[in-house]
Amino acid sequence: MSLPSLPKFHNPLLPLELVDKCVGSQIWIIMNNHKEFVGKLIGFDDYVNMVLEDVREIDPVEGETRMSKILLNGNNICMMVPGGDGKWVDG
């Protein structure tokens, strides 16, 4: 007995392929310490360390900091949202 093969159209996007698709565009990163970063993704590596450009660091206590180009350690990244602008939904 063999396993049923997946239909041809079923071609799921792997998590890191999603990140790769975001290279060159704006992303929103939520860290596991409640900090957030918004910026353009320039590149990343296997650990999902990220190079970001025109970055806003959003700290719930310290507020916003702007930086031109950073290497963000992937260790504390919790979530990455393509096209995100860091804005909360009202209400």
Next chain:
Amino acid sequence: MATNGDSPDTPAADTSRDPSGFLSEIIGAPVTVKLNSGIVYKGDLQSVDGYMNIALERCKEWANGKVVRSWGDAFVRGNNVSYISADNA
């Protein structure tokens, strides 16, 4: 890539835009290093390794927009680093 070895378009393939390419670009330049604890160090980036261990020259510790401590050379252990920012990129 570790989890996606045989994908035709491995993200890590383009070395000009990935983290190691960025780091080689900014070696010797003034940088800001922020730790997970919130402490900020500014100095000239002497070197970085794969653990994100960092060697800084003329390193200064900043808090609330002011220098609070000053060192010559400093080693920062990589596990504490949140980000490395190029000051004049």
